[in-house]
Amino acid sequence: CKVLNLIKQYCCFLIFNFPxxxxxxxxxPPINVKIIEGLKAVLPCTTMGNPKPSVSWIKGxxxxxxxxxIAVLESGSLRIHNxxxxxxxxxxxxxxNSLGxxxxKLVKLEVEGKELHFSP
Incomplete structure (x- = not known):
């Protein structure tokens, strides 16, 4: 918009915030993880979209x-306890979401057995 008076010209900008x-x-995206049995694993998955996307996971x-x-966190990451x-x-x-x-990509979760240590 422009406002004119006899002395100066003023400009203003209108900002519209449309959804x-x-x-x-x-x-x-998630990454490959190698973890020892019994520990906690977290596979990241952060998303964006409008409406906010729902996040789920596929295994195989x-x-x-x-x-x-096993839980999908609010962030979209997958947490596996124990x-x-x-x-x-x-x-x-x-x-x-409603648009698609x-x-x-597929990532691999590798689980290694617990190592047992014996003292002599």
């Missing part, structure tokens, strides 16, 4: 179900 739609995007070819050990040998495998993060779906 916008954005298809889901994975901004911090199946949707991963949350339980007392990692077991059967948790090893390939994982993929999925971000979904984004998939991360």
């Amino acid at each position: 916008f739609a954005l298809e889901p995007k994975i901004t911090r 070819d199946s949707a991963l179900r949350e339980n007392s050990r 990692v077991q040998k059967e948790d090893a495998g390939h994982y993929r993060c999925v971000a979904k 779906t984004a998939y991360s």
Whole structure:
């Protein structure tokens, strides 16, 4: 807009803040993890989109179900408490909203057995 008076000319800028739609995007994808059995593993998966994407995880070819050990955090990351040998495998993060779906690349969770140390 422009405002004119006899002495000076003034300019102002109008800023409009319109909500916008954005298809889901994975901004911090998961990475391969190698962990010792019994510890806690966290596979990151940070997303963006509008509306905010829901995040789920796939292990192998199946949707991963949350339980007392396995949870999808508010950030989208996957947390596995007390990692077991059967948790090893390939994982993929999925971000979904009304505009579409984004998939991360496959990552591998490797679980190594606990090492036992004996004293002589």
